[in-house]
Amino acid sequence: MIVGCVISNDVRSNADDPPGGDSFWGDGKVGDTGPMSDFPIRVPEARSVPIVGGVGTEVVLDWDHVCRIDDGELQTDIYIQASGSYIDFEHGGQVIMEVVGAWCTHDDGVVPMPATYDLGGNHLVDRIQFELDGGVYVIWHSSFTATGRTCAPPDCVLSCQSDATFATCDPYGGFLVDGCDRETGSGPPPIPVICVLVNADGTVPPLLDPWQMQTADPDYPILPCPNEIAW
Template identity: 30%
Template structure:
């Protein structure tokens, strides 16, 4: 009887220890599992949050951004100059070859150059066209500041032709007096097919710059010849 009692006591003493050991192991495993799950969630959240920029609401469905300011620098005769320049984004009407729609081009300043003064260079541009409710990307989108007189232009490829928004009227000193107002059309080899930017403005267009707050002027054609335009004579 004493031997059985001693054996029972020994078993009783070891039983709680075994339970504690198993309980401790289970807790550690759960802890490791929770940590691994938490790490995965954090990683997924970080990827999701590396985020998309807010777009400007518009009726055409363009991925329209709010233009931001950039600082670019360039060297000239008087040392290095810094230029603060807003991204220049444009919305223009498009009427050609039976197509009627709108073109949206984003131009980001990437450098500047000095001739008589520092002017920005827009080495990064992207474009889209909206036709019949569908938006398509435009290859080879460009924006050119237009030198010291700022006679700027927009370019892009559409189909087998290249298009250029430019100006049909220049005032005193060969300076523009309004946004781009016409289209020039080149073939795939760069040869001029149709110049809609002559004094007759045979391919009219309306272009409006997007402001930093995401607004733009009315798209009504308000074209007028510049004061001092030599083509005004006799008209």
């Protein structure tokens, strides 16, 4: 369970909450509308979506992420639920995703937030956009393979300009601080992020730094990508 902040006007340990916890599911059954202290993690599913511009349907998996940002100024955990919306047949069969739920840890507990998720075309160069306290941010990648693909979940964050929207700020422009900027062969990005995909059974993997060796997982570090090209 990813634990966020707790405030006094929310009720912990409802009938369906975990011991000492405060979950989305427990709140909903008793009408508790205060901020939560943990994320409403779902079990990802495979869903049938229409092929726009083509014929029939295709099955698309949910892509749900939990990310942790801690750069001194922005400190939050976020949880994004993204499901397939449709297949864009006329643009190479790209999968268009839709965020059906997004939350972040905040001074007021775990609260909903606006967010988008782009699967990143056939190369799966995915990105997350979210808005928090009036600021727009983009979670992106700082390391790519020689063929322009990613080898790990997003690992850095861009801070957008003060008047930015989701439509005007992305990895190619509209940002104020590039927290992904690094040289090929160098160390981690200036504003690192730890992101993991929610497992098929709805559990959340440990939030391990992808740039460091980890005693809990001998496969780490998983960044930089082999034969990398830096952002």
